[in-house]
Amino acid sequence: MPVTDAAATDETGTAWSVRDGLATLDEPAVLLKDALDAVFTRWATGDGARQQSYPPLLRAVDLRTLDYFQNFPHLGSPVTRIRPDRLADRVASRPETAALPAVDLADASHLLPSAACYGCFLHLSGTSADSPVLITTVAQCYRNEDHHDGLRRLWAFTMREIVCVGSAETVRAHLDRYRERIVAFGSALGLTLDRQPATDPFFEKDGSRTLMQMLAPVKDEYLHTDGTAVASTNNHRNFFGERRAISHAGRPAFTGCVAFGLERWIHALGDLYEGDLGAAHRAVRRCGESS
Numbered sequence: 001m002p003v004t005d006a007a008a009t010d011e012t013g014t015a016w017s018v019r020d021g022l023a024t025l026d027e028p029a030v031l032l033k034d035a036l037d038a039v040f041t042r043w044a045t046g047d048g049a050r051q052q053s054y055p056p057l058l059r060a061v062d063l064r065t066l067d068y069f070q071n072f073p074h075l076g077s078p079v080t081r082i083r084p085d086r087l088a089d090r091v092a093s094r095p096e097t098a099a100l101p102a103v104d105l106a107d108a109s110h111l112l113p114s115a116a117c118y119g120c121f122l123h124l125s126g127t128s129a130d131s132p133v134l135i136t137t138v139a140q141c142y143r144n145e146d147h148h149d150g151l152r153r154l155w156a157f158t159m160r161e162i163v164c165v166g167s168a169e170t171v172r173a174h175l176d177r178y179r180e181r182i183v184a185f186g187s188a189l190g191l192t193l194d195r196q197p198a199t200d201p202f203f204e205k206d207g208s209r210t211l212m213q214m215l216a217p218v219k220d221e222y223l224h225t226d227g228t229a230v231a232s233t234n235n236h237r238n239f240f241g242e243r244r245a246i247s248h249a250g251r252p253a254f255t256g257c258v259a260f261g262l263e264r265w266i267h268a269l270g271d272l273y274e275g276d277l278g279a280a281h282r283a284v285r286r287c288g289e290s291s
Contacts, residue, residue: 006018006150008270008275015270016151020155021145021148021153021154021155022155023263025266028278029266029277031281032266032269032277033263033265035288036265037260037262038288039284039288040136040160040162040260041136042288044136044162045136047162047177049134049135049163050133050136051136054137054139056139057110057112057113058112058113058119058122060078060110060111061109066121066240066244072114075114076114077111077112078111079112081105082100083104083105112142113141114142114143115159116161117257119139120135120137120163121244121246124165124244124246125244125245125246126246127246128247128248128250129253131166132165132166133164133166134162134164134165134174136160136161136162136163137160137161138160139161141157142155143155143157151267151270152228154263157262157263158261160260161259162174162258163255164255165246165255166254167254168237170254171256172235172256175235178258179195181291182222182231185287186222188287188291189269189280189287190272191224191268191269192225193223195220198221198232218234218236218237224268226271228268229264230265231258231260232259233257234256234257234258235256236254236257238251238255239255240253240255241253241254269283269284
């Protein structure tokens with residue numbers, strides 16, 4: 001896999017560094033990340049969203065019900081363990097061995113999440129509500145990308161999502177409201193965010209049953225001037241409602257979510273403020289209070 005290692009500095013020293021698609025954030029970047037997440041969380045709770053946290057692993061058997069392995073096999077990060085009958089071989093292996101051979105590993109029954117909303121929809125499985133449901137959650141997400149690029153494209157990253165479950169009209173109104181909020185917040189910060197239909201290879205282009213093709217058009221991205229997508233709005237229609245028996249007013253629920261890639265926001269604001277993350281932090285707090 002092509003790898004772009006990267007680092008950035010501000011007036012305090014190294015603000016962040018990336019190696020093998022894994023980011024280390026120093027205090028200025030951590031504070032900026034927390035301030036951004038506080039703004040997005042306040043938007044959600046101000047609309048009545050309930051804050052929830054989900055398990056850090058997803059069951060493969062549950063993901064199969066969502067066509068995950070037909071549509072997103074390239075993104076998956078399976079979690080497994082060393083087979084008991086291979087432990088002795090691992091103990092005796094030479095220290096310089098760089099990787100664990102696949103033959104030593106048990107079959108993987110769980111995966112790391114590639115988006116925060118999966119845990120939400122799996123948690124809601126089999127539920128029914130007569131009024132709209134709003135939930136916000138944040139998760140460390142993982143995607144096996146074909147390349148890494150600083151904070152713009154990471155293997156592991158932080159995603160804040162605001163999920164709406166209800167009627168088709170309720171979901172559309174939810175997404176429309178956040179489309180305006182995202183652009184207005186970006187403008188207040190000095191970011192020019194270009195709304196575009198998603199064009200990145202998020203799914204297997206030649207797959208006959210890709211989720212995106214089944215539901216298209218479903219996703220708009222909000223792009224920084226260098227093409228970095230810092231946020232997205234996603235209309236899943238009634239796919240998750242049907243697949244996971246999530247009902248609204250006696251019918252399969254419609255769902256939609258708004259997603260924010262927090263490290264990507266750090267990249268965009270670091271670019272805009274020429275590496276002065278302190279200034280970016282102050283701007284986020286100021287603009288967030290009035291958004």
